[in-house]
Amino acid sequence: MTTRAIEPRMELEANLHMYRQMAKIRAFDEQVNELYKSAKMPGLAHLYIGEEAVAVGVCEALRRDDLITSTHRGHGHCLAKGAAVNRMFAELLGKEPGYCRGKGGSMHIADPETGNLGANAIVGGSAGIATGAALSAKMRGTDQVAVCFFGDGALGQGLLYEVMNMAALWRLPVIYLCENNLYGEYTPCGETIAGDILARPRALGVHAESVDGQDVQAVHATMRRLVERARRGEGPAFLECKTYRYYGHHVGDVNREYRTREEEREWMSKHDPLETLASRLTTQGLADAGVFERILTDVKAEIDGGVQFALAAPYPEPNEVDQDVYA
Ligand SMILES: Cc1ncc(C[n+]2csc(CCOP(=O)(O)OP(=O)(O)O)c2C)c(N)n1
Ligand SMILES: [Mg+2]
Secondary structure, three states, X not given: OEEOOOOOOOOHHHHHHHHHHHHHHHHHHHHHHHHHHOOOOOOOOOOOOXXXXXXXXXXXXXXXXXXXXXXXXXXXXXXXXXOOHHHHHHHHOOOOOOOOOOOOOHHHOXXXXXXXXXXXXXXXXXXXXXXXXXXXXXXXXOOOOEEEEEEHHHHHOHHHHHHHHHHHHOOOOEEEEEEEOOEEOOEEHHHOOOOOOOHHHHHOOOEEEEEEOOOHHHHHHHHHHHHHHXXXXXXXXXXXXXXXXXXXXXXXXXXXXXXXXXXXXXXXHHOOHHHHHHHHHHHOOOOOHHHHHXXXXXXXXHHHHHXXXXXXXXXXXXXXXXXXXXX
């Protein structure tokens, strides 16, 4: 089933908040790309630009004490769940005030205070963690819900099917959130995924739906339904969000020979998540261009402040190299 938002049912304020969150994620990752290109950031990063409506639509349907697990492309998930820009930048630059005291980097950001159990560089790896967190919530008698973000590439990982099976049997409050951006690294998903994606969770008795991942209102409305269902004890769900990453697999993947510039232009010009929301609110007479410009100006100031904070922050002390690490 595909759900679409026909008209905004939420208050304008909530919609503008979602726009702001999406703009923040985009500006954050644009800055990350600049840090990489100017050799100020160690290592690389996987940009979330283009996919902002997924993280924001999902996380705005969650409570602060609900839990998420994230992926290698996780900056958007962290920010949408409430992470602070300055500590995010500090982590990416290996600085002491970072979320993992500078020792985790782009792919391992965790923030227990906002319910973020952590990003994970192992494709599909966080499915087990989210399912365990949902089991824990159920055993502790809380009504928390866990959401596991993963890409289409994780559909090839056996762990996902093992944990969906257990989650269905035990009716766990977990939502498997598949970000289908059409590619796993440099391979189109048509070359790696056989059959109907939704048939896979359904075969295990997991409720499954698909949604336009570029439409934040649609993602949000669908997630609210699935989250309430899980909170009521009705068991796990699987949501496929159809989306697209605008940049390469990681910041160094600039040629993108595995896809066409036409395809990219099509997604950017017709399915941009920020533009989709802004033009809908404008057409409905609920906001004008000035509103969005002000939000973008505010966001830019926040991002500029965050990156300055991180550049000026100290590195961890060398004698603490073996602290806060697990191996
Ligand atoms: C278990 C495992 N196998 C392979 C890799 C290498 N790898 C990193 S990202 C990636 C592709 C992931 O594609 P997808 O899940 O669709 O996420 P996307 O990058 O499109 O967001 C691969 C194969 C890995 N990190 N972990
Ligand atoms: Mg993918």
